[in-house]
Amino acid sequence: MPVQDVQGQKIWQRRAGRESLFHWVLWLIGIAVFAYCWQQISNATTWFFVWDAPNIAGDIWRRATPPKWEYITQLGKPIWDTLNIATLGTIIALLLAVPVAFLAARNTTPSALFVRPIALLIIVSTRSINSLIWALLLIAIIGPGVFAGVVAIAIRSIGFCAKLLYEAIEEIDHTQVEAITATGASRWQVMAYGIVPQILPAFAGIAVFRWDINIRESTVLGLVGAGGIGLQLSASLNVLAWPQVSLILLVILLAVVISEWVSAKVRGAII
């Protein structure tokens, strides 16, 4: 135990001398990096706008309240589109994620040397790029609209679902698989009766969890032109129709809260 002698008295210390020096240097470096970052941000900022921010925020608040309630009649179709983007995107993603997950899991992959790295690459590359960027890309390729949104959400979700799913596959109980194999089942029968029942709860949980996230993401996809309620949001922002903006934000907030509630209920029922 690190103990320091001060005038004949022993005083307990949390860390020994060298360890505490190491921590001290680590903190110093950390603070220096943060100070540098803050300086860079500060240099790129027009501070006059920042000092003026409370006024502007108050101004926006005055313009945005009360929300323009009658505008809700025009939001029905965008909300339906948003729901469709999230749901269809999740379904397509799950269909594609299942084979990728089986190829990526160590215990089910046909070849750990060639196939697994490819599957892992698909997972990492689709996961690390945000759905807005995928939407941007797909709009350039297949044109603006709901379809681009569905595909963007689908691609983005593959990596997420496949990663969680392949971790679930790797954690399965192997004795069950052996029992099915011992009955003389074929490779596909082993999969259907030995592996699938074990990962089904995880699969359902992942599906609902991702659907919930996708509802959030699809509400903003319209900002780049990929359909849904975000389209209305960006149109209202462009013409500075703040009462409409506040109504749309309220609707999005409501949608997010409802989807989170649904997903929590369903996951509670499954698991």
Add this chain to the structure above:
Amino acid sequence: MSTDLNTIVGKPWKKPPFIQRAWLRWLLVFGFAAYLVAAVLTIEVNWSRVYEGLERGKQFVLAFTSPDFTSRSGDIWEGMLESIIMTVAASVVGIGISIPIALGAARNVAPLPVYLICRGIIAISRALQEIIVAILLVAIFGFGPLAGFLTLSFATIGFLSKLLAEDIESMDRVQAEAIRASGARWGQWINYGVQPQVMPRLIGLSMYRIDINFRESAILGLVGAGGIGATLNTAFDRYEYDTAAAILLIIIVIVMALEYLSGIIRERVQ
């Protein structure tokens, strides 16, 4: 099962259905099928436009084989640096603020009024997406990385405080009580009774959040909140797929490196 053994002997085995009530099962199946049909029918797909786009899609995929890092290297470098700076600064500030809020949102540490206030802050922060917060902050604070920095810090608070508060709530009471029994003040109690128990989780979550913050910082530029997103958007608008591919590759590599690093750190602390 054994009571009606006579009735099931000789019949082939069938999987038991997931939902026992037949009418509910079929209602759910048909309802979902009907929704799917309705959803697919309302999506207008301009197939000729998609077909035309396939050529551009092919070009983009091919661009990944020959990404162009050089011709816009200045813009890419600047944008990347700004993204990283925003990520670091926002993670530091966000984590710093979320620790006291997490303490406040843990029922076994904080009194009820503080608990309710902190839970409220977490709920607000989690319900608003980054990009919407960024739009509002850009409108208020003007263009630039400050808006992005504030957005990411705000989002970090909701994420980290919630998960950390859950960890604090499920901590071992015995250790904390032992520290309290030694006559520790509240600050010492937190420092020696609570903090050592949640530290591994805090470090793991922080690493994960830095990873998320970097990914998010890549899109904040789309709404003018600084970072690589603006460069990427411009590259797409100008159909410079090779530059866009280069940026995307850099993002993927950095995210992979961060994930690898956080894996190592998490293994060491646990």
